[in-house]
Amino acid sequence: MNPLFGSVFWLLVTLGVLVTFHEFGHYWVARRCGVRVLRFSVGFGKAIWKRIGKDGTEYQVAMIPLGGYVKMLDAREGDVDPALAGQEFTGKPVWQRIAIVAAGPGFNLLFTVLAFWLMFMLGKPDLAPVVAAVPQSMAAEAGIHAGDRILSIDGRPVATWSDSMDAVANAMLGRDPLPLQVRGTDGTQRNLVLPLDRLPAGEDIGQYLDTLGLKLAPLPPVAATVLPGKPAAEAGMQGGDRIVSINGQPAAGYDDFQRLIPLEAAKSPHLHVIVERGGKAFPLDITARKESLEGQPVTWVIGVSSLEHEKAVLRYGPAKAFGAALQTTWNSAAATFNMIGKMLTGQASTKNLSGVIGIAQVANASASMGLGWFFSFLAMVSLSLAILNLMPIPVLDGGYLLYYLIELVKGSPVSERVMMAGQYVGLVLLFTLMGLAFYNDIHRFLPT
Known part of the structure; x- marks a missing residue:
């Protein structure tokens, strides 16, 4: 859409x-209290649909959808028939x-x-709260390492990425030091403190998050799947290979790999790729192709897909x-x-x-x-x-x-x-x- x-x-x-x-x-409550409802409107202004119900209420949908109203029988808005006095709101x-x-x-x-x-x-499909920190950011200075899993924030357990970011965002409003507990890739649990008191005053949450530098852990530069018949497969790449470099440019994460493919292929489609397999380095010469994948704009591809972030679903x-x-x-x-x-x-x-x-x-x-x-x-x-x-x-x-x-x-x-x-x-x-x-x-x- x-x-x-x-x-x-x-x-x-x-x-x-x-x-x-x-x-x-x-x-509903007005009717329970015996008040006569004259109109039930979703939206304001001129009606684009309306009908009169059996209860005498006019139901309508109006042109301006930014609100609505219930109009009740009200003596402040005009004379009320004495026979209906018992159904009037102010009485x-x-x-x-x-x-x-x-x-x-x-x-x-x-x-x-x-x-x-x-x-x-x-x-609610979500991702696990496995994080990394932007180099030289507040999060990095606080001791966040790539691959740390957030266990709790301010003493409250968190199970998903969105829960952890919501907790951090709420804490940023007060800009007080925020304790959190993480578990590293070696299984060791650590207690850390994010120095939110060092954030400048008067900024919005988005700018605070940028300054903090806490982000979802990047995917490793691993070819999870190598598609048959595509350039990478024809050159000998295998699923599970770790991409070390492309034309001498190092690939620290899968994002680097995705960025380097079209960048280097635009210079020449013939790419020199170093992969690591079983602890050994293998040089591969891959000729990239221009293709459109799943209706996306045409770009340079070699036919590999990445690993996926760890999923976390609260159900x-x-x-x-x-x-x-x-x-x-x-x-x-x-x-x-x-x-x-x-x-x-x-x-x-x-x-x-x-x-x-x-x-x-x-x-x-x-x-x-x-x-x-x-x-x-x-x-x-x-x-x-x-x-x-x-x-x-x-x-x-x-x-x-x-x-x-x-x-x-x-x-x-x-x-x-x-x-x-x-x-x-x-x-x-x-x-x-x-x-x-x-x-x-x-x-x-x-x-x-």
């Missing part, structure tokens, strides 16, 4: 699912209004647990998956609140915010990696929506909850004047936040 089309498509799928679930929470007890407003974020939280539960049952039965889903939801919520707190106090950069463009890109990438990854992505976005909507900003659910809590304390509703002023302040804050996130998305496309 074209990356642009894929990003737009999976963004619409993501927003459609999560907005529907959020608004259904408001709708309900304050605890029912709180329940209706809180139901949207609450349903997003339920969806988060459900999505993580499905992810753990389906399995549980229903009961264990549910427990893991609850724990992951809790940990992710704690990490999100930690990030918000760090940004509010200036300890973390607002460059870490992402908007619609960033979400679309991650949606497409996660969908291409499999259903488990897409459920994980949906869970994180749903959790973010729940937390965002609970923030005490007028126009968001959290703002209305604040008004109703004040009403509980003072015994009377907040005045219309205060609510209107809050709406304007809330809109300014919300558009500022959205503008900052959009700016970050655009800035990531620009050359540094």
Whole structure:
């Protein structure tokens, strides 16, 4: 699928699912509390599809997919037929209004647990946390060696590459020294400390990761498979041969080998390759060919494939998956609140915010990696929506909850004047936040 089309498509799928679930929470609890629902809308603006349900509610899908709403019978928006007074929103007890407003974020939280539960049952294909360090980087100075396997980070066990990187990324927000335990290729376990306190302030997570220099261990320059009838096989290369050099250029890893083949073949297709087999060096003369592999652009090839990174898949039965889903939801919520707190106090950069463009890109990438990854992505976005909507900003659910809590304390509703002023302040804050996130998305496309 074209990356642009894929990003737009999976963004619409993501927003459609999560907005529907959020608004259904408001709708369902409102109906349970006896409030008449006039309209259930996924999206804003002009309707592109709508129908009237048996309950009298107008259901619609609107043109602008960045949200949705549930319109209830509300005396603040016009006169209410006396016969319907018992179904009007503001006439309900304050605890029912709180329940209706809180139901949207609450349903997003339920969806988060459900999505993580499905992810753990389906399995999320990943790689083992076998790492290396960029030379002269923080990770190298901390004692990370090529082939080290991360066992735990800050006392918490990790089993996959993405889990370990998530833990490191979260720790970077506070920029405190981070303890981790690794096992080397010789089987010895070591306790190390990543000096995150030396990271400069005010950068985003991506730049911090570059500075840290912790990366997935590179594949060795080994020809795992030599394809019959291809140049390497015709020259005598065998599966398991270790490529030492190409035209005198050393190949420290398989990435070097892949880089050197087209680079040297562009000068001359006749390549002098040294391989190691059984502890002995064998010189081979290989004539590269230009081919297109699996629909990819034409390039120079010799017909070998690499070893694969060690796989790690988290997959549980229903009961264990549910427990893991609850724990992951809790940990992710704690990490999100930690990030918000760090940004509010200036300890973390607002460059870490992402908007619609960033979400679309991650949606497409996660969908291409499999259903488990897409459920994980949906869970994180749903959790973010729940937390965002609970923030005490007028126009968001959290703002209305604040008004109703004040009403509980003072015994009377907040005045219309205060609510209107809050709406304007809330809109300014919300558009500022959205503008900052959009700016970050655009800035990531620009050359540094």
